[in-house]
Amino acid sequence: MSEPTGTDEAGGPSPAPPPINDVRTPGPVVRARMLSGDVGYAVTRAAEAQHVLCDPAFSSAATFLPRAPAEPREPVGSSRVLFEMDPPEHTRLRRAVAQAFNRRRVEAMGAGIEEVVDGLLDETAAAGPPADLVQTLCAPLPLTDICELLGVPREDRYSFRGWAETIMALRGHSPREIDRARAAIQRYFADLVAARRADPADDLVSELLTARDREERITEAELVRLAITLLIAGHGPTMNQLARSVYALLTRPEMYAALHRDPELVTTAVEELLRTVPSVPVATPRLALRDVEIGGVPIPAGSTVAVSSLAANRDPALFTDPEVTDLGRTENRHLTFGYGPHFCVGAQLARTELRTALAALTRRFPDLRLAVPPEAVRWRTDSLFHGPVELPVTW
Template sequence: MEKLPEFPFPADHSLRPSPLLADARAGGAPVRVRLGYGDPAWLVTRYEDARTVLSSPAFGRDHERAGIPADRIAGMTPADPTSRTLLSEDPPDHTRLRRFVYRTFTPRRVEALRPGTERIAGRLLDAMVGSGAPADLVEGFGLPLPIQVICDLLGVPVADRARFTGWADGLLSTDDRPLAEIGADIDEMNGYLADLAATRVEHPTEDLIGSLVRERVEGDRLTEEEVSNLVRAILIAGFETTASQVPNFVYLLLEGGDYARIVADPGLVPTAVEELLRCVPLIAQGSLTRFVLEEVEVGGVMLRPGDQVLVELAAANRDTVAFPASDTMDIAREANPHIAFGHGLHRCLGASLARMELQVALSALVARLPGLRLAVPPGEVPWHADRFVRRPKELLVTW
């Protein structure tokens, strides 16, 4: 068996990339690595190479189209959490499905959600402050904010929202869970979503699920399974991005002293969010696997059909060619063409929503809790080591 470096590379800090990623990027060419599951893959670390892989039609997300069995997909989880969703489709199906939901996530429509999101953030902080310090920012603010926003958008009953959190956590675990168990979770979630969709047929609503059920695009209608799979993709992308990054961002701002800068100048919030997105990739390491569909050269390496590729966003977003002083977090950085939300065809559909929620969360915190600080030393913050998406298990804060 070919001796390859194991990926993810070891890192000494939950929010800082492994030095081995910088070494790989300095080498220029993609690096062959072995992951916890599936076949080996090529690891891409340079910014321009990453943009090429994420946007070129020579790469796809549909493993069946690439002739790769599901049990050979290179990944950090035993099964792709996005399987059978918009995130695992290629054109023409991807194009057709994306059109159904795109206009829900336009910047203009998302901006209309900002006042409601601000009210949710205010209520959550009222409750957290009312319970007294120290408080867990993950459970008290980071998790409930995006789940309330996305469930309001979808039209999920309040009483069922805890189930959604559990499903999302299970699907994004990197533990060695049996594939049958993961499949059962997906089927249970899809069954629940199908029931919600069915009620919209008899009782139409203006929420996103109601829109997907009734809306036609050029005479086309979504099937029941497609509605369920689209909603599952939206939930995973729309919930996890903010739920994980709120505590991640706050930890890094408090640890480095930049939180006080934003308290003094709240106008820094937009650039701070973009810089934090650049510096703190959502996925622990790597990205969703791409499959080579036709022979293509990347970074001097000829990739062939059937090869698998991971784009390392953390390395690409710290490429000095694209970002001067790339290892320095500058919350006032203006030119910031990061690819935290991906690039090209599969760029995150909910990027505008996540960006708005992160801005609201940070603005609400610095306005309400200007004296916020960690209640434990930074080195004692516990981190999830068994999740596809990084975040602390808890983040105890005081004020």
């Protein structure tokens, strides 16, 4: 599909729409180029974004039909995962996950998360500077935690990182490589589900099996896909969010120093960094099922519509001084974890990981700084999750 350019007010060709990941215009709605290269609509104000994320006229499931241009990839596995579903199917499965992924379980993980962070920072300190913080902290922390939650044995965990990154990459992997990764991750979780059915443990897969056997009527295949969803969503976004947050702090040393001086600041700091440097700058696209209007802008049926959390998080109607990173900001209703039915079920876990990691890092490494110029840091351009490829630091 060729990219339409249209005409400007003078009758000449209008500029090509910007990439969806870079849209910051406080809209409410602007034309934007989707990840696939096709042109759709980006919703860039908070009120309209919340409307789109809740209105059944905008379908997540329909974007994964063969005719839909939203994403240059197939759904993970043989059927859809949570972020590719609409109610009531989505509601039924999300309810089961929410019951198992409850506050009690996440709070019980707190001491374990601290232990993982301390161990990773011990290893970083022992190896000495310089270090790549992506490899020493940002990647292994959420991978360890989500695998612990799911009941994945420690020796199997690093296979998952490669599989997940291959599946979620937008380019750089052949269809054959992606198919192999999908097959491997499905086969692994099918075996794990069978093992937990025979011998339950204190983990999320075992708890979801209980839900399957009782009121929620989850099929075995759905349980496998839920586990895959949780693995991918519990690893990639948090890994990149932590790396983006540390990069933002190190390029503003006074902010990093403020966290070192006042550890109590970490709670609001994490929310502000989620607002200003989100690792998922665009919510899963939707397809308009009928002609609709958003903020006075007509959207034809069949159009791809994506919420730019990057722009909505800077809506001056919702945030005072929205372009300013204020680590003490207390009113912070950002959309980085989504909104409505698809609000991230793992948001509490991600927040706990981010707070624990930033508190420990700023406490133990008060002189941490980038080991390369900021402009030399390489960024992921081939994934749905955005963050540094490496984060070289010294102290």
